[in-house]
Amino acid sequence: MKVLIMGCERVGARLAGLLDIEGHDVTILDTDAYSFRRLPSDFNGTALVGNGIDEEALKKAGIEKADVFVALTQGDNRNIMAAQIAKHIFNVPRVVCRTYDPLRQELYTSLGIEAFSPTTIFAQMLKERIEK
Amino acid sequence: MYIIIIGGGKVGYYLAKALLNEGHEILVVEKDADRSEFICNELGSVCTRGDGCEVATLAEVGTGRADMLIAVTGDDEDNLVACQVAKHKFNVPRTIARTSNPKNETIFKKLGIDVTVSSTNIILEYIEKEVPTHPLTHLLNIRDKDLEIVEVKIPPESPTVGKRIKELPLPKGSVLSLIIRSQHKPIVPNANTILQAGDQIIAATTPESEDALRTAVTGF
Numbered sequence: 135m136k137v138l139i140m141g142c143e144r145v146g147a148r149l150a151g152l153l154d155i156e157g158h159d160v161t162i163l164d165t166d167a168y169s170f171r172r173l174p175s176d177f178n179g180t181a182l183v184g185n186g187i188d189e190e191a192l193k194k195a196g197i198e199k200a201d202v203f204v205a206l207t208q209g210d211n212r213n214i215m216a217a218q219i220a221k222h223i224f225n226v227p228r229v230v231c232r233t234y235d236p237l238r239q240e241l242y243t244s245l246g247i248e249a250f251s252p253t254t255i256f257a258q259m260l261k262e263r264i265e266k
Numbered sequence: 267m268y269i270i271i272i273g274g275g276k277v278g279y280y281l282a283k284a285l286l287n288e289g290h291e292i293l294v295v296e297k298d299a300d301r302s303e304f305i306c307n308e309l310g311s312v313c314t315r316g317d318g319c320e321v322a323t324l325a326e327v328g329t330g331r332a333d334m335l336i337a338v339t340g341d342d343e344d345n346l347v348a349c350q351v352a353k354h355k356f357n358v359p360r361t362i363a364r365t366s367n368p369k370n371e372t373i374f375k376k377l378g379i380d381v382t383v384s385s386t387n388i389i390l391e392y393i394e395k396e397v398p399t400h401p402l403t404h405l406l407n408i409r410d411k412d413l414e415i416v417e418v419k420i421p422p423e424s425p426t427v428g429k430r431i432k433e434l435p436l437p438k439g440s441v442l443s444l445i446i447r448s449q450h451k452p453i454v455p456n457a458n459t460i461l462q463a464g465d466q467i468i469a470a471t472t473p474e475s476e477d478a479l480r481t482a483v484t485g486f
Binding site: 190222223237 | 342350
């Protein structure tokens with residue numbers, strides 16, 4: 135599978151590493167080259183400097199051939215915009231997007247974007263652990 | 267009309283001021299506390315501190331009864347999300363977004379924003395008009411038809427001077443609608459009209475064939 139990840143923060147870098155080990159073709163995009171230090175030292179994928187809400191940068195990163203696009207920057211709106219560009223402009227078959235804000239996650243899920251809110255998931259998980 | 271403005275920077279502030287003068291009900295949503303206070307002090311209590319992309323904030327300011335939402339923050343992605351939340355969550359009839367990156371104009375249109383204003387493009391267009399050597403000037407965009415009205419000047423050294431319009435390799439979808447000649451009345455060109463140096467041609471074209479039109483008419 136060809137996977138394009140936007141945002142090389144902790145989660146992005148870790149996901150890239152995991153998918154790379156499984157043998158997937160991974161490209162990771164970040165506006166800051168310094169973020170790539172988080173990638174595992176044996177990472178075989180491609181790390182590119184570029185802004186994921188810019189059509190040209192996405193094209194350079196090979197979005198036209200990507201099977202999956204994952205938006206994992208720190209900005210909810212940036213993730214949402216990139217996810218919509220991937221889905222509606224480049225027709226990427228599977229688009230996943232992180233939004234910290236649970237209300238925005240609900241809204242964009244209803245608009246057909248596969249959005250996850252770490253806030254909701256983590257709070258729920260903690261609650262279950264505490265009540266156990 | 268009740269109009270909500272997202273972003274209280276320079277654009278948001280002056281927009282609010284102008285719309286208030288026209289007698290509209292205005293509310294500005296601004297993230298920064300100091301800036302928000304400044305706007306309230308200057309314009310009266312028309313500014314709320316908050317994140318205009320958040321559903322909760324927009325619910326609080328009564329977005330459900332707004333006639334229009336205008337997002338003019340400096341970040342394109344924030345403007346997009348504010349407009350989409352207003353549209354899909356609160357059914358605001360008209361949303362307008364500002365974009366800094368001119369490329370986002372088409373993207374926003376595809377993603378359902380009613381009107382997109384690219385501040386960068388507008389500045390470029392105005393500067394183009396002031397640069398006399400620039401052969402093609404944008405006069406008007408007809409947004410919903412994907413057409414634009416442009417002006418092309420024929421320089422004296424142009425190889426097309428003396429040619430008939432039917433000899434020009436005009437791109438598909440481009441129409442020469444008017445020729446303005448110095449000292450003369452404007453003329454409606456036909457296939458046999460001969461181009462002269464200094465002609466100002468008003469034409470309708472699509473953004474894609476703009477360059478082809480310029481080359482066809484000026485010869486370079």
